[in-house]
Amino acid sequence: MSTPTERLDGATVEVIRNYVVSAAEQMRRTLVRSAFNPVIYDVLDFGISIYNAEQQLMAEATGITHFLGANDRALLEGSRYVGIENMAPGDVYLLNYPYWNGAHAYDAMLFAPVFTEGGERPSAYLAVRAHWMDLGAKDAGYVLDSTDMHQEGLIFPGTRIVHRGEVVRDITELIRFNSRLPDLTLGDFHAQLAALRVGERSLHQIWAKFGIEQVEQAIRQVIEHGEAIARKAVEALPDGSWSATDYIDDDNITDDLIEITVRVTIEGDRITADYTGSSPAVLGPVNLPIGSTEGIVKATFKSLTTPNEPANAGHFAPLTVIAEPGSIFAAEYPSATFTQWSAIVATELVHKALAQVLEDIPASSGGDEPGFMALGRDSRTGLDYVVSNNEGIGWGATRDHDGGNAQQHPSQTTVRNTPLEVLEHKAAIFHERLELIQDSAGAGRFRGGVGVLREVRYLDPGEVLSMKKKSKTRPWALEGGQEPEPSEMVLWPGTDAQQRVGMYRAAMQPGDRFVNRTAGGGGHGSPLDRDPRSVVEDVLDGYVSPAAARDVYGVDVRPDGTWSETTARTTRTAPGTN
Amino acid sequence: MTSTPQLKVAVDIGGTFVDAISYDTVSGAITVHKVSTTPDEPARGVLGGVTGLGAATGTTIADIESFAHGTTLGLNAILQRNGADVGIITNDGFSDLLEIARAAIPVSHMYDFSFQRPAPLVPRRHRRGVVGRLDAQGAEVTPLDEAGVLAAGRELVEGHGLRSIAVCFLHSYANPEHERRAGAILREAFPDVQVSISSDLTREYREYERTSTVTLDAYIRPVLNNYLDSLERHLDEGGLEKPLHIMRSGGGAMTADLAKQAPLTTVLSGPAGGVVGTTFLARELGLDNVLSFDVGGTSVDSCVVVDGQPSEVHEAEIDGLPLLIPIFDIRTIGAGGGSIAWMDEGLLKVGPRSAGSVPGPVAYRNGGTEPTVTDASFALGFLDPAAFLGGAMEVSADAARAAIAERVAAPLGLDETTAAASILRILVARTVGALREITIERGLDPREFTLLAFGGAGPLIAPMLGREMGVETTMVPRVPAAFSAFGMLMSDLEYEFAATALRPLDDASIAVLEATYAELEERAEAVLEQQHVPVEARRTTRTLDIRYRGQEHALPVELEPGDTAESVLARFNALHEHRHGHAMAEPGQILSVRLRAVGVQPKPPLVRIGAAESAEVAPVGSRRAFDVATDAWAEFPVYDRDALLAGHAVAGPAIVEEGTSTTVFFSDQHLVVDDYGHLLISQTGAAA
Secondary structure (H helix, E strand, C coil): CCCCCCCCHHHHHHHHHHHHHHHHHHHHHHHHHHCCCHHHCCCEEEEEEEEECCCCEEEEEEHHHHHHHHHHHHHHHHHHCHHHHHCCCEEEEEECCHHHHHHCCEEEEEEECCCCCCCCCCEEEEEEEECCCCCCCCCCCCCCCCHHHHHCCCCCEEEEEEECCEHHHHHHHHHHHHCCCCCHHHHHHHHHHHHHHHHHHHHHHHHHHHCCHHHHHHHHHHHHHHEEEEHHHHHHHCCCCEEEEECCCCCCCCCCCEEEEEEEEECEEEEECCCCCCCCCCCCCCCCHHHHHHHHHHHHHHHHCCCCCCCHHHHHCCEEEEEECCCCCCCCCCCCCCCCCCHHHHCHHHHHHHCCCCCCCCCCCCCCCCCCEEEEECCCCCCEEEEEEEECCCCCCCCCCCCCCCEEEEEHCCCCCCCCCHHHHHCCEEEEEEEEEECCCCCCCCCCCCCCEEEEECCCCEEEEEEECCCCCCCCCCCCCCCCCCCCCCCCCCCCEEEEECCCCCEECCCEEEEECCCCCCEECCCHHCCCCHHHHHHHHHCCCHHHHHHHHCCEEEECCCCCEEEHHHHHCCCCCC | CCCCCCEEEEEEECCCCCEEEEEEEECCEEEEEEEEECCCCHHHHHHHHHHHHHHHHCCHHHEEEEEEECCHHHHHHCHHCCCCCCCCEEECCCCCHHHCCCCCCCCHHCCCCCCCHHHHCHHHHHHHEECCCEECCCCCCCCCCHHHHHHHHHHHHHHCCEEEEECCCCCCCCHHHHHHHHHHHHHHHCCCEEEEHHHHHCCCCCCHHHHHHHHHHHHHHHHHHHHHHHHHHHHHHCCCCCCCEEEECCCCCEEEHHHHHHHHHHHHHHHHHHHHHHHHHHHCCCEEEEEEEECCCCCCCEEECCEECCCCCCCCECCEEEEECEEEEEEEEECCCCCCEEEECEEEEEEEEEECCCCCCCCCCCCCCCCCCHHHHCCCCCHHHHHHHHHCCCCCCCHHHHHHHHHHHHHHHHCCCHHHHHHHHHHHHHHHHHHHHHHHCCCCCCCHHHHHHCCCCCCHHHHHHHHHCCEEEEECCCHHHHHHHHHHHHCEEEEEEEEEEEEECCCCHHHHHHHHHHHHHHHHHHHHHHHCCCCCHHHEEEEEEEEECCCCCCCECCCCCCCCHHHHHHHHHHHHHHHCCCCCCCEEEEEEEEEEEEEEECCCCCCCCEEEECCCCCCCEEEEECCCCCCEEEEEEEHHHHHHHCCEEECEEEEEEEECCCECCCCCEEEEEEECEEEEEECCCCCC
């Protein structure tokens, strides 16, 4: 470690910080530019981070919201496995061991030490994680029912895949022979490598311009600054301890609900999320490594403290995450971890605890990312297809506005749905309907957003994978608001075979249909307190039916837009007088 | 010197000013006239600009050789949400596509868990589905319910009083028949109502983006058509003999008639002028790589121009709403002159908040209290308070310095000069980073670019940026403050036709697509004919958008006569390798076919300015300013731009003044004036 230099002024620090943040952004552009698979360049399923010599996060460029800081623990674990003293300039290591990587085995993290000219130890580290297309898990496409790690693909614990600048062919050949999609997988490996090289070059430019001591000092001050603003934000929150419980549908092996619980404690400038009391790890693949649990808490924490700043280690200093080893939130070898929809459901659990004290927290969104995948062979082209779609849900109402209609789940806000014209081109499926669902929002003084209905007919034999883990219990509401119906997929609707499912894989024949319905958001406050004019507008726009307006909101709306209050409204206790 | 002037005129309406520029193709004289915009009746501002030019050049509207016009009217209607009330007619069961959208949250709000997207442009009650459906190949699955179209139109027009209807059906890119039929029914039944049809605007797939495109068109159509009618009437009365040309968002221009048919294509024409001008200079001067660097009050816009070709995209976004129109790939990359410097827990930040024009920088004394980039420029002597905007505005450098001393220097524990310089260092650091990002994503090295600086504050910041980024040359064109309008003078008439044509890339497809191209060419010929383009000035270019099977992103490959699937794939592979760092063994797939039709307009050649007798030129004065190369104050000689002749050379530090903008360069830089009057600034001692 270099000797600490004098403190730098806040302008010089900001200049250097800008260059480091730009280095992460240049890595991101390089990855997106060179990636082979759309899950990286369209779905943004990646995370890019730059660390200092002490392995503290200097800057990052995230793709998905809950990948925030996901590389932090992985770098520590990977370095411990490799041994920092064994690292050489130009080395790159591959890590996808789920319990260290904080993700399922198809999220491959590459990390690289960066040395100054003649430096003996790394002066910085770079990490790029990205979703790989196939590493030889038990099923092609996606795995819904693995029961241990060894069914989930080839595992690398921090394996040297580039040695002093040379790709280690033995390792890449091992991948090639173990992947169903070797060209795409190795293509993405090279894209990640290109991003690492750009990051390395940028760091050397920054060191050359400012000198390593000055850069290190600036980063220390950036991290101090991040910590100061995060602590200040936490200090502004009330002290106390609040807990919340929710349910994940099941583990896809049994039908049992899985209980998840968190206790959030705020003490001065520190905040703790403790998952003790949650279900032990389950047999099916919905267990979360601790790094994944940390990722979802970090995203919520960031939204509460520093939503507009590129993250650094200081921002998370006030945060502690606790989960019992061997529980669903700190899965241990060999627990299955492939289907991390549980992380999506758990994202809003911390909100639910804090909603008891923080007024600005919205009610639950539809609770999950209730999309689908379709696969099969298209008789028009003779080609196999796999398509997927992330569907919007209603978001939760807040104390001063309705929830958004048909928005991606908060854990993956920037992901986009797939245009139906693209789906119908790529896959032998035909849409009968795609529309917002009337009365799907949780009612309230402010109502949740509404969900989405999609009805699809198969043109050729194929399969559908219904993706959702919050279909058996309702999303939560606040302050007397109503809970919406949960998401669901109905297979073969209107036939004798009609079946309501959550996460499920089904074979489809030509003419077979499914209806995917996504949940609306939770309501906030009593629907009888909703401004009757808003109820009228909702009826005119068809978000709310006249029947629900009358029965739930207590407003009789006539077709011409005139209205009157029902007795439910006129005889209730006025708000604030109870 | 008394020959009749041959004037090409361009008028660019911006947010606060109308820039009118004329270029005398005989003498090379450039005249600029600036007037305030007249939001209540925009055409008046344009006429004011033209009249001003006439007075300055001794000409009348009748003498004008060509007239190009760019307007932000449509853009403002969208940004301010004051366009027409629109109704949408689409497929039964799909009337919420506009609202479902892509369901994504803007990246800038990705951690805002109570985010609510803005209300859709068309409320749900104004959206109607009618029976009728095509499949992905464009084949009819269910016939169009024509009575249903009429009934839906009646509800929207008579029931809701709407005057503008947008029609978008699924898969209409593959077969526009249902849309055309619906359009005809509506136009016949409601002759006073404007009807926009998605397939008239774009033949690309993705239903939400297409719906958004046609909705935006319907939204601005009444506003823009009224404006163009009024402008044409006024210009007619003034005696304009040549057709009025309106700038397109993707460069090039079209006649006002055509603009009225497709108003959306004008919507981002404002910044396009600067890119057209950049491209023109790149081609004329033989510059391989140019970055346009347009600095306005609140932002910096940049576009990459390589080998005389500006980067283009086929999708843009306004306020989060997508539109599928060809457009220059212009990136907003950072802060501008009005960006505010503020303290954040001990760190100095610049932007993203801007003081805008009201209250504006502290130095303007309009109530601004927070120091801006412009204030730092006054404090460091880069801008002369006495001569700012030709003395048209009273400004106070003392007020700027005091604000910086109080709000930046004191909390940072720095002296006032270092604090002011720090504001610019941060602006430069951010901008350098952003320029690296937009070049590296194309696989290019920013150091290999010429930085072309324009917009009011471009020449002030660009040399500082250029030395930081290590570019060889920073170039300041003539009249940098009105360079966008200058670019409009250099526009050809252009029109682009496209059709989605998902097919494997094989020789059979190439043969089949010949018929598609023939159809597009027929449409192109008709348009060029309508725009009075002589046959010998017509050019068409065929392009195929190609991708690897299974991928989403496509790249444009220009078709050459005699091309086979193999030769096209080889060029696509090479392009993919260049843009994405690798090629793949996957078979190619054709996504869409494009045809660009150009009516080449006579363009004034760059006119050489007078040559200097020696490299030396006398300054008109000097002032103390801060030299960022030595971090010390120095005496900067000040030069008058008008006195700089071809071949003059000036060693830094120095300042060049020209009324509406100021070029500042430093002691490790020098400037030479090229044959055409451009200022070329480079590092002293660097290899040429």
